[in-house]
Amino acid sequence: MAALIAFVVLALFLAFTAAFAVPWLVIVPIAIVLAFLAWGGTLAASRRTPQEAVRRTKRPELLGPGGPDDPEA
Numbered sequence: 338m339a340a341l342i343a344f345v346v347l348a349l350f351l352a353f354t355a356a357f358a359v360p361w362l363v364i365v366p367i368a369i370v371l372a373f374l375a376w377g378g379t380l381a382a383s384r385r386t387p388q389e390a391v392r393r394t395k396r397p398e399l400l401g402p403g404g405p406d407d408p409e410a
Contacts, residue, residue, distance in 0.1 A: 380387075400406055 397406070
């Protein structure tokens with residue numbers, strides 16, 4: 338009888354675990370897909386490739402040789 342009760346309790350535990358875990362197994366992949374679609378949409382709307390964005394970045398203006406921002410000092 339104890340084994341039957343343990344089996345029923347275990348079955349209920351697994352049922353509740355699955356019932357509460359299933360929404361997260363659906364929501365997380367959908368959120369990831371939506372994030373990639375948004376990223377692709379903004380990339381397509383800007384009509385620039387990531388390489389162009391890197392090439393267009395401005396070089397920093399250093400304070401001078403030996404200054405606090407001099408990479409060779």
